[in-house]
Amino acid sequence: MTETTRVVQINYWKEIRKDIQKTIGKLNGLVLLTHNSVEFFDIVDFLNNVRRDEDLNVLYISLINSYSQIKNVLKEKPLFSKKLFVVDCVSGFLVELQDSIDCVYRRPPESLEEMKDLIVTHIQISDSNMIVVDSLSQFINFSMPNEADLNNFYHFLNTMKEKAISITTDTVILLYDDKMGSMQKLPSMFTNMILKLEVIKEKIKWND
Amino acid sequence: MNVEDIEYKKNTQNSINYWKEIEEELPNELQNLNGIILLTYNSVEFTHIINFLQNIRKGEFLTVLYISLVRSYNYIKSALDLKPLNQKKIMFIDCVSGYAFPIDEQIDEAFYHKPPLNLDEMKEIIQFGIDKTNPDIIIIDSLSQFINFSKTTSGELSQFYEFLKNIKENTISITQNTFILLYDTKLGAIQCLPKKNMDSIFKIEISK
Numbered sequence: 001m002t003e004t005t006r007v008v009q010i011n012y013w014k015e016i017r018k019d020i021q022k023t024i025g026k027l028n029g030l031v032l033l034t035h036n037s038v039e040f041f042d043i044v045d046f047l048n049n050v051r052r053d054e055d056l057n058v059l060y061i062s063l064i065n066s067y068s069q070i071k072n073v074l075k076e077k078p079l080f081s082k083k084l085f086v087v088d089c090v091s092g093f094l095v096e097l098q099d100s101i102d103c104v105y106r107r108p109p110e111s112l113e114e115m116k117d118l119i120v121t122h123i124q125i126s127d128s129n130m131i132v133v134d135s136l137s138q139f140i141n142f143s144m145p146n147e148a149d150l151n152n153f154y155h156f157l158n159t160m161k162e163k164a165i166s167i168t169t170d171t172v173i174l175l176y177d178d179k180m181g182s183m184q185k186l187p188s189m190f191t192n193m194i195l196k197l198e199v200i201k202e203k204i205k206w207n208d
Numbered sequence: 209m210n211v212e213d214i215e216y217k218k219n220t221q222n223s224i225n226y227w228k229e230i231e232e233e234l235p236n237e238l239q240n241l242n243g244i245i246l247l248t249y250n251s252v253e254f255t256h257i258i259n260f261l262q263n264i265r266k267g268e269f270l271t272v273l274y275i276s277l278v279r280s281y282n283y284i285k286s287a288l289d290l291k292p293l294n295q296k297k298i299m300f301i302d303c304v305s306g307y308a309f310p311i312d313e314q315i316d317e318a319f320y321h322k323p324p325l326n327l328d329e330m331k332e333i334i335q336f337g338i339d340k341t342n343p344d345i346i347i348i349d350s351l352s353q354f355i356n357f358s359k360t361t362s363g364e365l366s367q368f369y370e371f372l373k374n375i376k377e378n379t380i381s382i383t384q385n386t387f388i389l390l391y392d393t394k395l396g397a398i399q400c401l402p403k404k405n406m407d408s409i410f411k412i413e414i415s416k
Contacts, residue, residue: 005416007414007415008415008416009414009415010256010412010413010414010415011229011412011413011414012229012231012234012260012410012411012412012413013227013229013230013410013411013412013413014227014228014237014408014409015225015226015401015403015408015409015410016226016227016228017225017226017403042222042224182415186229186231188229188231188232193228194228194229195226195227195228195229196225196226196227197224197225197226197227198225199222199223199224199225200222200223200224200399200401201222
């Protein structure tokens with residue numbers, strides 16, 4: 001039997017190193033940032049380029065890295081002109097941890113609806129100008145999404161536009177790790193911009 | 209960061225590529241396209257490449273020199289009969305059927321040539337095509353015959369950059385100002401994106 005395939009989607013990308021400042025220097029709106037399993041270290045690099053000349057409060061909802069891991073990376077690679085407020089949804093179950101001035105520990109949200117509530121609740125506490133959600137991969141697999149998952153996701157994006165984006169909080173960055181497979185459906189209609197961060201790791205050959 | 213992470217970081221170096229999804233902006237991006245352009249794709253059908261080419265400098269009457277190393281003139285001709293490239297006159301150098309040399313057949317829009325063995329020979333074919341057709345746009349289909357960007361040596365890369373430099377200095381002119389290099393990523397994901405001497409890099413990603 002012959003296997004037939006059909007084209008589901010065609011995505012066009014442009015490499016933007018030359019326009020990086022033009023593209024993300026004044027980034028705002030709802031942005032989907034897909035990546036190939038980058039480390040937090042590389043995300044800091046990206047964030048340093050976003051609205052780099054502004055002093056901003058960033059609400060960072062982390063479902064991947066604990067606050068202590070984030071702090072360790074930031075010691076080595078500081079985040080310039082941005083103050084991070086972390087909602088750590090990783091360490092919540094491990095030990096009893098006390099909330100601090102720049103971090104709160106919460107149970108991981110189980111759905112996009114819970115994620116939305118978590119974000120909306122913490123916008124005021126953190127007085128944030130920018131929100132980063134790391135990451136959506138916990139809730140949706142874009143390599144093989146079904147109709148219901150997509151509708152649910154589009155609903156989440158719309159709610160984010162209505163409830164999270166405001167004059168003061170005007171940049172929401174949603175991270176998505178495409179390790180599950182390349183993205184079949186890009187939510188172009190519901191986001192302001194879709195970016196892809198591609199990190200190529202090369203082993204260094206040491207000459208002894 | 210734990211000891212393993214530090215050790216890993218010491219032994220690897222990262223290069224980061226930033227991509228922007230441009231479906232909506234594609235017509236604008238391609239309207240005034242010029243310089244040296246790399247177009248990578250994941251084994252797309254030729255009709256998808258035609259779609260892309262159709263949008264380049266739309267509205268202008270242009271002569272395109274298409275140097276094909278992977279598809280025969282007959283194949284491309286049939287594809288173009290089904291999906292014509294409006295307002296663009298295509299002249300071919302077919303390096304695929306080169307050994308067949310259909311000398312009895314007089315075709316005004318196609319020349320047959322032996323496949324070039326290296327980039328120096330490629331330069332000669334480009335010059336031959338320019339002399340014969342005086343094109344506005346030159347397309348090489350594809351670079352994958354000469355270089356594998358999934359595992360490029362520094363020697364190969366310098367040779368390639370030298371080729372681009374030569375194109376920039378000797379081929380690109382006021383009239384011949386768009387030079388498109390196609391590259392199929394079927395050999396593996398690009399490890400080293402050749403950014404030097406390149407004006408724009410695009411990627412077509414097809415999900416099936």
